[in-house]
Amino acid sequence: WIEVTQARINTFADATGDHQWIHVDPERAAEGPFGAPIAHGYLTLSLFIPLFTELLDVQGVTTKVNYGLNKVRFPSPVKVGSRIRLVAKLADVEDVPGGVQITVDGAIEIEGGAKPAAVLQSLSRFYA
Structure with a gap:
């Protein structure tokens, strides 16, 4: 589990320049649609x-590379203080020059949540 703290959200906001109030203004966010600040979808x-x-x-690999994403959705917001984890299934493995590419179907779950924070299909490459 990883806890999503306000400090982590603020750091991400600073890194990306996305300082929307639903992420970084706890007082205003408490009055907003989610009742608390929420993590950026891209932070999640x-x-x-x-x-x-x-x-x-x-x-046995020297390099791991994120190759891309096929599908991403954010069904549920991650409120500040929530804990998240990944549930994943290996969907495919294929040879690529010098290594392998894996496709993973994943869901980032929120502890105690009815819906996942994110569902995605990720492609990663591993080189020897």
Whole structure:
């Protein structure tokens, strides 16, 4: 599990320049549609990497590369203080020059939430 703190949200806002009040203004966000600040969808998506690394230990490779995404949706917002985790299934493995490419179907779940924060299909390449 990874906790999504206000500090993490603020750091992401600074890095991306997205300072929308639903993310960085706790007082105003408390009065808003979600009742609290929420993480940026792309912050949630970016946490796929550390969450995925906890699930899969690939050995014997020198380089790991994010190759892309086929599908991404954000069904439910991640409120500040929530904890998220990744549930994933290996959908495909194929050879590419010098390595392999894997396709992973994933859902980033919110602890106690009815809907996932994100559903996605990720492609990663691993080179020897």
